[in-house]
Amino acid sequence: MSLRVRTYERSKRVHVLTACPFCGYEFARNERRHKHLSDHDPEDAGLAPLGEIPADHDAPLFQEVSVRAD
Numbered sequence: 001m002s003l004r005v006r007t008y009e010r011s012k013r014v015h016v017l018t019a020c021p022f023c024g025y026e027f028a029r030n031e032r033r034h035k036h037l038s039d040h041d042p043e044d045a046g047l048a049p050l051g052e053i054p055a056d057h058d059a060p061l062f063q064e065v066s067v068r069a070d
């Protein structure tokens with residue numbers, strides 16, 4: 001698991017990313033996560049490259065649902 005959850009007084013919960021979900025790099029305790037994550041490209045997350053629009057970008061995410069009246 002690359003996420004650590006800490007619970008502080010008054011039940012405040014903090015979620016800390018301990019490893020990069022894209023390459024598995026393990027973060028140092030106080031390392032700024034966004035600096036490493038911003039070095040990744042969209043393709044690392046399974047997305048289209050920057051500036052490219054996939055041909056099926058406007059395809060419906062779900063099939064049409066039929067409503068049956070009883």
Ligand SMILES: [Zn+2]
Binds near residue numbers: 021022024037
């Ligand atoms: Zn990474």
